[in-house]
Amino acid sequence: MGMTITEKILAEHAGLKEVAAGQLINARLDLVFANDITGPMAIKEFEKIGVKSVFDQSKVLMIPDHFAPAKDIPSAQQCLEIKRFAAEQKLVHYYEVGRCGIEHCFIPEQGLVVPGDVVIGADSHTCTYGALGAFSTGVGSTDLAVGMAQGEIWFRVPENIKIILHGKPKNRWVSGKDYILAIIGKIGVDGAQYKTIEFAGEAIDDLSVDARMTMTNMAIEAGAKNGIIAPDDKTISYVKERAKKQWRIYESDEDAVYEKIIEIDVTDLQPQVAFPHLPSNTKPVSEATGVKIDQAVIGSCTNGRWEDLVEAAEIIKGHKIHPEVRAIVIPGTQDIYLRAVKEGLVETFIEAGAVVSTPTCGPCLGGYMGILAKGERAVSTTNRNFVGRMGHPQSEVYLSGPAVAAASAILGRIGIPEEVAQCKY
């Protein structure tokens, strides 16, 4: 019987010839990591296990990104805990503020994850790396502690859902974020609960690696264990420039078993907006243009990559942010930030009246750097719009891609990118 990419990777890491959905396995881990929020709890649990050191100092990584640079004293304490642990354990991969960025932007950018890897991270958006053809999934702090100690963890082999996107979108602003929001809108926030989503089709082939990462990043928003995309030439050239280790390409067999195959034609798809308070409340942007906004956030592990900033800058250039709106641009990593400085994007944003922040998860999860007051509304390129996600429980978050967020920042309400051309300021 044929296997999917996910099954092949898991089988190889479990030392088995084949695995099938539902099977419980122990899989070897290629990378195990946590951040300043989940790390301290994982370290505390790790210390209870009774082992002295992590299984492999080059495969355990700690990164301060959520409330870093530290937003307050308790956050500083948490950052210090992971820093100390990294030093005590002599971890190869600890990255201080100023030399890193948002974990799911930084880790692939630096070639620390490659196709064929099995990765766990104590962060739900760890599923991002499926865009490179790796199996990666989010876990809690205790699972992470065990992963750090033992270098392996149990998994239930997930069922597979294949989503095939056909066509080329007529709307030039439609990209990965719009595809994934449309998919979540169709299948629901539990539409892939416990399962793998394998993305395929012409529209996926046409996406850049950055845009593919936006899609696999939000697989968790449909409840998926992982999202995955078969590596192609684009993946290989992305990885080649960066990889710090050997990679291995897997492809799904033609007779691989899928629980469900969903086909979507994206030809006429409009940019999507997810209304509060679930990522599945999606509507075409044309149905959202009455929503007045107080803040626009462009960044995060979902849309803080180079192309996202380029897209936003293209729309913002020559315009001004609406007088009543705060626009916050957050490059995902220091490398992206530096490139944005060198290539003039930062100038474009600042001249328009936006702020450009150091890389951080900050506002996405209501940490800092753009918290909403009671009754305020934000359009945001982040991944969740739950109650209170970005601040006050009575604030609202509307999710979109960078083009819609940039257009909205100028228009003062959720806007269609094409509307900006008619805007006089």
Add this chain to the structure above:
Amino acid sequence: MQILKGHVWKVGQDVDTDLIIAARYLNQSDPTYLAKHCLEDVFPKLNEKIKKGDILVAGKNFGCGSSREHAPVAIKHAGFSCVVAENYARIFYRNAINIGLPVIVSPETVKMSAAGDRLEVDPIKGIIRNITTEQTYQSETLPPFMMEILEKGGLIPYVSEKVKADV
């Protein structure tokens, strides 16, 4: 594992981990601190009203969103003895078992129980008795190794026992 007894606190479907414990409290991981803010945007002052052993009953996809283990920790330390839900988001489900919080799947219980009902839950046998309505429900039981994790009080006691045995 003993029979769990308590009154029902009921929440709806797709309750996410931000609602269970908002990120504004994630600058600390002390269980008592987290417990104080558990579900506070749903049940203000829950920590003053809850009785130890009470049971959280929830709709589908309970615990969706972030991987924060702070969520089951907050629920456990707030005083809830277990959660009964239609089904769970996967990271939350794993985390709950890993920290020794019983999570029971029973759509019937969710459908047929109201806030304030008194429940008795046998997590080993998967039997749930609603004392108020005098109904009994059978839920699916956990696979043996997950049951063992739960009975040991979580994944860390389970793993550290194995680590010691290997030495």
